[in-house]
Amino acid sequence: MSRIRDLLGRAKGAATALEKQRLRALARHDAEEAAERERAARLHPAQARDRAPEPARAVPWGMRVAAEVAWRFLVLAAAVWVLMRVIGSVRLVALAFVAGLLITALLQPTVARLHRRGLSQGLATLVTALCGFFALGLIGWFVVWQVLDNLGSLSERLQEGIAELKRWLLNSPFHVTEQQINDVSERLSDAIGTSAGEITSTGLQGVTVLIEVITGMLLAMFVTLFLLYDGRRVWEWTLRLLPLAVRPRVAGAGTPAWRTLTAYIRGTLIVALIDAVFIGAGIYLLGVPLAVPIAVVIFLASFVPLIGAIASGALAVIVALVTQGVFTALMTLLVVLLVQQIEGHILQPFILGRAVRIHPLAVALSVATGGLVAGIGGAVVAVPLVAVANTVITHLRAHGGEDEGPTPGPAAEPGAPPDPEPGLTPRATPAGPAAPAGLTQPGHPAAGGEPADRAEAPERRPDDME
Numbered sequence: 001m002s003r004i005r006d007l008l009g010r011a012k013g014a015a016t017a018l019e020k021q022r023l024r025a026l027a028r029h030d031a032e033e034a035a036e037r038e039r040a041a042r043l044h045p046a047q048a049r050d051r052a053p054e055p056a057r058a059v060p061w062g063m064r065v066a067a068e069v070a071w072r073f074l075v076l077a078a079a080v081w082v083l084m085r086v087i088g089s090v091r092l093v094a095l096a097f098v099a100g101l102l103i104t105a106l107l108q109p110t111v112a113r114l115h116r117r118g119l120s121q122g123l124a125t126l127v128t129a130l131c132g133f134f135a136l137g138l139i140g141w142f143v144v145w146q147v148l149d150n151l152g153s154l155s156e157r158l159q160e161g162i163a164e165l166k167r168w169l170l171n172s173p174f175h176v177t178e179q180q181i182n183d184v185s186e187r188l189s190d191a192i193g194t195s196a197g198e199i200t201s202t203g204l205q206g207v208t209v210l211i212e213v214i215t216g217m218l219l220a221m222f223v224t225l226f227l228l229y230d231g232r233r234v235w236e237w238t239l240r241l242l243p244l245a246v247r248p249r250v251a252g253a254g255t256p257a258w259r260t261l262t263a264y265i266r267g268t269l270i271v272a273l274i275d276a277v278f279i280g281a282g283i284y285l286l287g288v289p290l291a292v293p294i295a296v297v298i299f300l301a302s303f304v305p306l307i308g309a310i311a312s313g314a315l316a317v318i319v320a321l322v323t324q325g326v327f328t329a330l331m332t333l334l335v336v337l338l339v340q341q342i343e344g345h346i347l348q349p350f351i352l353g354r355a356v357r358i359h360p361l362a363v364a365l366s367v368a369t370g371g372l373v374a375g376i377g378g379a380v381v382a383v384p385l386v387a388v389a390n391t392v393i394t395h396l397r398a399h400g401g402e403d404e405g406p407t408p409g410p411a412a413e414p415g416a417p418p419d420p421e422p423g424l425t426p427r428a429t430p431a432g433p434a435a436p437a438g439l440t441q442p443g444h445p446a447a448g449g450e451p452a453d454r455a456e457a458p459e460r461r462p463d464d465m466e
Helices: 002-043 045-050 060-087 091-116 119-171 178-194 196-240 245-285 290-300 307-322 325-350 360-398
Strands: none
Touching: 002 060, 045 290, 045 325, 060 091, 060 245, 060 307, 091 119, 091 196, 091 360, 119 196, 119 290, 119 307, 196 245, 196 360, 245 290, 245 307, 245 325, 290 307
16 A cells, blocks of 8 residues: 555656646747847847738728628628529429428328327328318319300400490590500500410420429429328438537427418418408409409419419409409409408408518518519418528527537446437437436436436327427
8 A cells, every 4th residue: 555655656746847847848938939039129120110010900890890791791692692593403392392391281280180089190191181182173173164164255255345445445534546446456466466486485385384383283292291291200300410519409499480380371371261252252243254263363372472462353353344344343443452451450460460470571572582583482482481480580599598509417327328319309218227426317316306307208209290
């Protein structure tokens, strides 16, 4: 025992001697540098006195901050530009995926409800998807049937409506002459005759667009099926692609983002259905032809905020003007404005509530940007994406100080199971060996009598993503 104590004393003395030598070497080095600077100042006093300051210190503080903000903004703008170029090159796939995500947000609560009633996940997904796709196909067939059934009478009413509109213009206070009306008709005929080749090429392009639309619909159905059946595993796989430190925050923002998306889809669907039913019933009572197809167009256009309501209402008024005359068109306009005012001031705040809070200016800009980038599909998906992004940013700012990363704790014992990855569903683990004094194992009481964590509880997998 005395020999061990002697060895420890010698080792401590050697370490102390080495530390003293290191300190003496550092002091000698500092003294040599100071002497070198003094010698240079004596040899070249003017240069030492007139030496320019460092460039970073010569730039004002505000200018440096502005420059750093500017180059970071340029990097972000370049990243967004590259992302938009990539999305533009695969626009069909991106729109199909987003459409499948929106349909999943609409149908997923039904899958969860059927699963809770005893059906398996696969059977619940199959039943919900078949019923949803069958309903969409039935609506499409009904619209086509109504259009074909009213096409013959519509052409006759169209000719009568044009003649009546011509008579109204001649007798109106606008002082329109018959020669001016004939000139306009001749110009329209000449324009249609000279652009026959363009119409043919447009028809060929229409076939290509039709093929793309069918392909996108099939891809959206495929995405919907997989998200309904295995959406949670897809979300967990997405989380594993992120850095370990940000997974808890992203996982925490996922739940409110999904709630916002679901609330938006449900609310928009209910509002669109109410608009279509009431405006369709109004124009049907006014005797406007194609009331049912126009109501379906109003329902679909309601998914494009602001612009969709204006376009569908204008279509109803034009059809009423051409087929039934000015008075019916004015009454149709009154019905459209009344329903849309009730929708904007009562239905949307009541149904959507505070789940989707976006300023009208942001809605207009997002719809315009989505339409410029990806056409009608981009205009449809722009607002829900902005709503989800707003929810995610708000959640991350509100919880900025929380879940910054795993806090360091006591070292794991040999043979103990590893901790679950942050942001993923914790799984039950078998109990490890007894912890040494002063440490607590997961699931065992701590000093205050409360369990250190609840990892020993059986895994509970949520049935839905709400």
